[in-house]
Amino acid sequence: MIEDTALPAELEMLMDVIRRRRSISQDQLSPEPIPMEYIRWMLEAANYAPTHGLTEPWRFTVFSGEERRALGEAFAQSYRLAFTGEAFQESAWIAQKERVWKAPVWISIGVRVGTHPKIPEWEEIAAVACAVQNAHLVAASLGLGAFWTSGLPVRHENTARFVGLEPPDKLLGFLYVGRPAIPWPKARRRPWEEKVVWRG
Numbered sequence: 001m002i003e004d005t006a007l008p009a010e011l012e013m014l015m016d017v018i019r020r021r022r023s024i025s026q027d028q029l030s031p032e033p034i035p036m037e038y039i040r041w042m043l044e045a046a047n048y049a050p051t052h053g054l055t056e057p058w059r060f061t062v063f064s065g066e067e068r069r070a071l072g073e074a075f076a077q078s079y080r081l082a083f084t085g086e087a088f089q090e091s092a093w094i095a096q097k098e099r100v101w102k103a104p105v106w107i108s109i110g111v112r113v114g115t116h117p118k119i120p121e122w123e124e125i126a127a128v129a130c131a132v133q134n135a136h137l138v139a140a141s142l143g144l145g146a147f148w149t150s151g152l153p154v155r156h157e158n159t160a161r162f163v164g165l166e167p168p169d170k171l172l173g174f175l176y177v178g179r180p181a182i183p184w185p186k187a188r189r190r191p192w193e194e195k196v197v198w199r200g
């Protein structure tokens with residue numbers, strides 16, 4: 001029988017942050033500003049994500065303060081383009097414009113594609129998702145909530161152009177960040193054992 005070996009303290013710290021990371025929605029965040037130093041740490045962590053062929057395809061734009069006004073206008077414009085006729089709702093259009101004030105920092109999540117002949121788009125998107133996870137883990141370690149929002153108006157090509165992405169590059173949504181205004185939520189997950197088959 002294999003003896004249990006002592007687990008390194010580093011693993012405990014890492015697992016603690018992984019379990020603690022939470023998506024905290026805009027209605028549960030404080031709109032108060034947060035130190036931009038925290039955002040720099042998140043972006044530094046994002047930059048260490050795995051990347052096939054070292055293409056480093058993540059492209060971020062950070063919005064805070066008054067710059068969020070133009071972002072809200074872009075969301076509202078994209079909503080108008082995406083939801084026409086019967087689908088258009090005045091209240092939802094206003095909500096798109098106003099939502100930017102609910103979180104102090106909004107980071108657009110862009111993916112650069114087509115820079116390497118052998119690397120398909122899905123691998124570049126996967127690398128960006130890894131980068132976002134790194135950033136989100138750092139946010140959790142700093143006591144910040146963050147949320148990847150990917151609904152249609154926020155990732156519409158009109159919003160993509162607004163944040164400086166031109167085709168074939170794509171916008172995958174936004175990670176907004178702030179201090180939680182609620183007690184830290186608990187994770188809801190089914191046991192990992194349900195999703196794993198052991199062979200051998």
Ligand SMILES: Cc1cc2nc3c(=O)[nH]c(=O)nc-3n(C[C@H](O)[C@H](O)[C@H](O)COP(=O)(O)O)c2cc1C
Pocket residue numbers: 021022023024148149150151173187188
């Ligand atoms: C790629 C991606 C896109 C997401 N987009 C949305 C979204 O548009 N709306 C939403 O309610 N949650 C979105 N989420 C967040 C999930 O709701 C959240 O991760 C899930 O509820 C689990 O909560 P947790 O992150 O706190 O563990 C997204 C998550 C990922 C990874």
